[in-house]
Amino acid sequence: xxxxxxxxxxxxxxxxxxxxxxxxxxxxxxxxxxxxxxxxxxxxxxxxxxxxxxxxxxxxxxxxxxxxxxxxxxxxxxxxxxxxxxxxxxxxxxxxxxxxxxxxxxxxxxxxxxxxxxxxxxxxxxxxxxxxxxxxxxxxxxxxxxxxxxxxxx
Amino acid sequence: xxxxxxxxxxxxxxxxxxxxxxxxxxxxxxxxxxxxxxxxxxxxxxxxxxxxxxxxxxxxxxxxxxxxxxxxxxxxxxxxxxxxxxxxxxxxxxxxxxxxxxxxxxxxxxxxxxxxxxxxxxxxxxxxxxxxxxxxxxxxxxxxxxxxxxxxxxxxxxxxxxxxxxxxxxxxxxxxxxxxxxxxxxxxxxxxxxxxxxxxxxxxxxxxxxxxxxxxxxxxxxxxxxxxxxxxxxxx
Numbered sequence: 001x002x003x004x005x006x007x008x009x010x011x012x013x014x015x016x017x018x019x020x021x022x023x024x025x026x027x028x029x030x031x032x033x034x035x036x037x038x039x040x041x042x043x044x045x046x047x048x049x050x051x052x053x054x055x056x057x058x059x060x061x062x063x064x065x066x067x068x069x070x071x072x073x074x075x076x077x078x079x080x081x082x083x084x085x086x087x088x089x090x091x092x093x094x095x096x097x098x099x100x101x102x103x104x105x106x107x108x109x110x111x112x113x114x115x116x117x118x119x120x121x122x123x124x125x126x127x128x129x130x131x132x133x134x135x136x137x138x139x140x141x142x143x144x145x146x147x148x149x150x151x152x153x154x
Numbered sequence: 155x156x157x158x159x160x161x162x163x164x165x166x167x168x169x170x171x172x173x174x175x176x177x178x179x180x181x182x183x184x185x186x187x188x189x190x191x192x193x194x195x196x197x198x199x200x201x202x203x204x205x206x207x208x209x210x211x212x213x214x215x216x217x218x219x220x221x222x223x224x225x226x227x228x229x230x231x232x233x234x235x236x237x238x239x240x241x242x243x244x245x246x247x248x249x250x251x252x253x254x255x256x257x258x259x260x261x262x263x264x265x266x267x268x269x270x271x272x273x274x275x276x277x278x279x280x281x282x283x284x285x286x287x288x289x290x291x292x293x294x295x296x297x298x299x300x301x302x303x304x305x306x307x308x309x310x311x312x313x314x315x316x317x318x319x320x321x322x323x324x325x326x327x328x329x330x331x332x333x334x335x336x337x338x339x340x341x342x343x344x345x346x347x348x349x350x351x352x353x354x355x356x357x358x359x360x361x362x363x364x365x366x367x368x369x370x371x372x373x374x375x376x377x378x379x380x381x382x383x384x385x386x387x388x389x390x
Contacts, residue, residue: 023177032180092175099172118166119173149169150160 010047013056018043021064027115028068030104038067061120062130069108102152110145113138238265238345238352250354252347253283258293263348267321284308286323286350297350304328305377307368311357318357318384322366323350330369335361341369357384 018039025035042063046053053059092100103114112131116122122130128138160168236252247270255262264285273281286308287295300306304325311320322331322342330341331353344351357364361384368378 019180023180026180027173027177035180092179095168096172096175099168100176103169103172114169115173118169119177146162146165150165153160153165153168 009056010043010050013060014043017057017060021060024061024115024120025064025068027103027119028065028112034068038064041067065112065116065130069112099149099153102149106145106148109133109137110141110148113141114145114149117142232268238347239354241356250345250352253285255283260293263287263295263350264323265321265345265347265352267319267354282310282321284310284321284323284352286325286348286352300325304368304370304375307378309366309380311382320355320357320366320382322353322355324353324368325375326350327370328368328375329371331355332367332369332374334365334367335363337361 287297
C-alpha cells in the first residue's frame with residue numbers, strides 16, 4: 001500500500017509528467033487514443049510500486065515506450081479484427097506534415113530511434129539500452145532511417 | 155523540400171522541428187485520473203516474431219528437433235506436435251505453432267509465430283498470433299459471418315528491422331494465398347488449424363507493395379484481393 005507521502009509524490013509526478021508522456025507516446029505511435037491508453041497504463045502500473053521506483057520519469061518513459069512497442073505489434077496483428085480508430089485530424093505546416101508522415105512509415109525500431117534521438121535528445125548509446133538492442137544495431141537503424149528520410153525529402 | 159541533397163545538419167534540425175511541432179499538437183485535455191481503470195483490455199505478453207526475407211516455411215513433420223521451450227508466462231517448452239511449420243531466415247529459426255494461450259480459461263484458437271532467438275528459455279513470451287473470425291470479446295472470436303463468405307479473412311504484419319512478415323487467417327476452403335509483387339507471383343501454402351487456414355509471407359526487403367488473393371483450388375476468390383503498400387507515405 002503506498003504511503004501518504006508516496007501518494008503525494010505520485011500525484012505530483014502525474015501532473016508534471018502526463019503531458020510530456022502523452023506527447024512522447026504520440027510521436028511513437030501516432031494515435032492519441034493509444035497515447036492516452038499507454039500513459040494511463042504506465043501510471044497505473046507504476047502506482048502499485050511507487051515506493052520502489054528510483055527515477056519515476058525514466059521509469060514511466062521506459063514503460064510508455066514498451067507499451068507502445070507492444071501495441072504497435074498488436075495493432076498490426078489485429079488490424080482487420082478490430083477497426084483501428086482514425087487519428088483526429090491535425091493541421092500541420094506542409095513540410096512538417098510530409099516529414100511526420102515519413103516518420104510514421106518508418107519501421108518501428110527506426111521510428112523509435114528517431115523519436116528518442118531527435119525528440120528526447122538521447123544519445124544512441126542510451127537508446128540502445130532503452131530499446132534493449134545492441135549499439136551497432138541502433139546505429140544501423142539510425143543510419144537507415146536518415147537515409148530514407150533524406151532520400152524522400154530531397 | 156528542395157532538389158538539393160539535404161545535409162546532416164539540416165536534416166537534424168528539420169527532424170527536431172517536426173517532432174516538436176507534432177508533439178505540441180497533443181494537449182492535456184483528457185479527463186483520465188491517475189491510476190484509474192482505462193477500461194481497455196489488459197495488456198498481454200503476446201508479441202512479435204522477427205523475420206527477414208528469404209525463408210521458406212516447410213511442413214512440419216521435420217521440425218521435431220527445432221522446438222523451443224514454452225510455458226504459460228515464460229518460455230518453457232512447445233510440444234513438437236503443436237508445431238505446424240518452421241523456417242529459418244537470416245540465421246534465425248522460427249516456428250508457426252498452434253496457439254498455446256488461453257482465453258477465459260479456454261484454449262485460444264489460431265496460431266502463433268515464434269522466433270527462437272526472441273523466445274529463449276526463461277524469457278517472457280515474445281510472439282504474435284492470428285485468429286480466424288471476428289473478435290466479439292476477450293473470450294474468443296465469432297466465425298459465423300466469415301464462414302459464410304470465403305473472401306473474408308484476417309491478416310496482419312509485423313515490422314522487424316526493415317522486414318515484415320505477413321500472416322493470414324483464412325476460410326477453411328481456401329487452398330492457397332497468391333502473392334503478386336512487381337517481380338514475382340507466389341502461391342503460399344495454407345495450413346489448417348482449428349478448422350481455419352493460415353498462411354505466412356516473408357516480405358522481401360525490396361518489395362514496396364504486394365497484392366494478396368485467396369485461392370480455392372487454383373481459382374481466385376472474388377472480393378478477396380488486398381493491396382498492401384509498405385513504408386510508402388500516403389500522398390494525395
